[in-house]
Amino acid sequence: MLVAARPMTTIPAQFEQTLSAFPDKTAVFGGDESLTFRQLHAEAAATAQALASLGVLAGDRVGICMQKNLDQVIAILGVLWANAIFVPIHPVLHAEQIGHMVDDCDMKLLITDSTRITELRDATHGRIVVGHGPAEEEMPSLKELRQKCRNAPVFFRAKPKNTAAIIYSSGSTGKPKGIMISHRNLADGSRIVASYLGTKATDRIAGVLSLNFDHGLNQLLQTLYAGASLYLHNLIFPRDLFRLLATKRITALPLMPVIITRMFDPQLPGPDADLDFSALRYVSTTGGPVTARMLDQLQRTFPGTDIVVMYGLTEAFRSSWLPPDQLSARRTSIGKAIPEVELYVLDDQGQDCPPGVPGQLVHRGGCVAKGYWNAPEATAERFRQIDRFPGETVVFSGDLVRRDEEGYLYFLARMDSMIKTRGFRVSPTEIEEHAHRFDGLLGAVAFGIDNPEIGQDIAVVYTTADRTPLASQVLTEHFRLGMPHHMVPRWFVHAEAFPATASQGKVDRVAVRRFALEKLAGLCSVQHNHDCT
Template sequence: MPFIAARQLTTIPAQFEQTLSAVPDKAAVFGGGESLTFRQLHAEAAAAAQALAQFGIRPGDRVGICMQKNLDQVVAILGVLWANAIFVPIHPVFQAGQIGHMVDDCDMKLLITDSTRIAELRDAAHGRIAVGHGPAEEEIASLKELRRKCQGNQPFFRSKADDTAAIIYSSGSTGKPKGIVISQRNLADGARIVASYLGTTATDRIASVLPLTSDYSLNQLWQILFTGSSLYLHDFIFPRDLFRLLASERITALPVMPVIITHMFDPQLVGPEDDLDFSALRYVSTTGGPVTATMLGHLRRTFPKSDIVLMYGLTEAFRSSWLPPDQLSARPTSIGKAIPEVELYVMDDQGQDCAPGVPGQLVHRGGCVAKGYWNAPEATAERFRQIDRFPGETVVFSGDLVRRDQEDYLYFLGRMDSMMKTHGFRVSPTEIEEYARRFDRLCDAVAFGIDNPEIGQEIAVAYTTTDRTPLASDALADHFRIGMPHHMVPRWFVHMEAFPATGNGAKVDRVLARRLSLEKIAALLSIGKAS
């Protein structure tokens, strides 16, 4: 599809309609041993939209979708869009209390979930609940059954590019999650832009490993609707099953996150058989955190002919940068350069550009900028700003501290609100973590500060290892003394068998990792006092 003409397709349904006319009988989505062609998927989405109207859903209403990944979930998502409503994706591991916060925060009119969770979530949804997958429940309406009765209805989509399509709640690792308001244009632009730099075409077969609840995983769905490629839904539990899927289905694209890579190559789990053929895999893409040298080594050995694409983004602007695969060996810690149709700036506190090597805040201008936070005007004004430099435009101040090199490649240093202050220096947790990962057998690290009135903060490092056994703290301290200045040598090293994950299951929950580490440190101190 020519990308210049595609710029005029500013909604997901408009992109889908064009693909439908080109490849109506091509398989679009595979899952659970079944599949839907683009024609069938379009018909099911239209039927779901009609069914939602019978539930009383009106344009602009918020509809939550908390389901395990399957074809019914895909249809429910598209049905909400076709009904001119706003879908709110909810990770299925969230508990009733967390879901209840989202229901109340956005005044959710309906929650669609699996039959197995109806009893648990009925009160959280204030009774406004429907079965999206599984057997119908007594006195609870089933979206799937209503879809059967609504087959043959024509879609009545009439939203515009700037209408709200989704509210995606942040992972909530700090405080209650905020809802990020995503427009139809955001979704359509994201599909087009990512497809352009990844080279996605109708021949691609994309593995859907992550839950369909984040902007990253949902973009894989938007890409197939835009390009005519195919999506293979996979519940990732055992690495061996994923490797078999990649080989048997000749998967060409594998979007993952660092925690997924770690699980794929967990030494305590069975890995790929020697006779599996991964030659069809064009690329492995990843975002959501740093990719360690150990992770890169695993990927390169297992998929020697595949590109590895590192990406960086924030839900407030979906995707900001990518590192072309030919730059990975030279710049393995870089988050790359701006994606097409986006400009990235490194600004100081006065809004001026920082010189190469000087840390500053990453500012995103151009495509994919969200509309703001739901019902949170103060938070929106802080993050989404209009500045004199770009009159009439809204840019996103990311809150991320970065630097750029002489060739304009960017490097993530940490969150601006997570910088440590010790011995009169500001220290980036990311710099500490990157250096820690150079130690043999150390897999991943989370650095944080512990208040100490004499020096400001002591540096602590929580870490995991490749074999899940602790390392000698003295050896780790020596490692830092050899290569880092005195003020950057950690005071504490805390071993964890595995890091906790956020509610979305895709990123390390740094807040919980810090709390668990502090509990371990407190226990060590109490033992020392007792002795």
């Protein structure tokens, strides 16, 4: 059944049900501190009242730029309870980037850590409040304000269709845009993901992911929906994470590929030999391709644990998942549609592509966002109504995929990143997958560089396990033996590590491309006599 046929609800409404069932169960652990569902609910209500005392009204945009801790969790829920719209901002972003978001969505207030107040005062035009850390002189402290609002009544009045959050896209393929997420989107996302992962009150979820993007935020919302417990953890040294998994008997470990790479960094100590991970039910991952090396590392470290591969886009949160029993047979598949969602592979005329033929992935059903903030043209391009589904908005993902005979989907590339070379359209993903088959190569990003003679040359930027470069001739031979001539890269560039986008933790492909072009600029102009910039 598609989500449209289900009753509409909100996160606060889901939380109220969980509160009735598990009032004194611990909801969130953060270091040496923790909050029960009752305490978390009271802190959220007090925060909402405190925000109202600062002049925050229903529909106002409130930014949250904080390190991951209990105060950040309380701030997120407090903004929701205040009927305002929260705007999650990763704390590694610079003042100029944050200033763009402040101005773009006309932000009423920014909640941030005390260590950022001086830096961000100008970027926020002085509309700033301390969310964590010691209070600043002449600067409101949300923690102190909410202590004055104890026992405040809940005055949540927003409707499911109202905007709950504006999440800025990762910027991995261009300038970030603010995506408007409704209260229903958030509630449907928590319920749907919990349904196919089997999330329940006995689960203990590792909160490794940032709460500033949708996949990390969903772990908190699943906790509120199912009555589970969330253990916040800031990943610095992998060994500390492995110890958390064992000592706290963690049952659910949501990850992203960049975090998997960090967990198994050969330069850092791995898990102690005597750690017991038998409580771990599943490891889930989304936000980029999972290499064979990553899967092998996860399966060796967590034997018997389900590995769940997922795919999604912020415009519709989550689209597909690959059931664990299909992983060995379909290692590169992104699976099939999640419950209450239908996925289509359409050609340029809007017709279904037969199996094996690439087309654009189109998402219908659950979690379709409201569009882009203050960007009607971009909204019209991505969020469309088509004759096939009258009166209904579907999301054209911009992702090129293919479907096999059994209906399983395979991601090929972003449609705007296809490499056009020698009369062929080449998927960067196919190039990257073949690069990953080379022993010792850790990560790869492929893209095209304009060459008037053949269209584009293929370039590959790669990282290695020992952080030392490989011989380009050896890599070229690897591709010549395994790929058609037109898919053999012309350029190989070594990087010690890939930068990640701040808002979503994906590989920052724009920054990687810029890095490679700077490295190659001289070589390209001399050897091919064309512009590489």
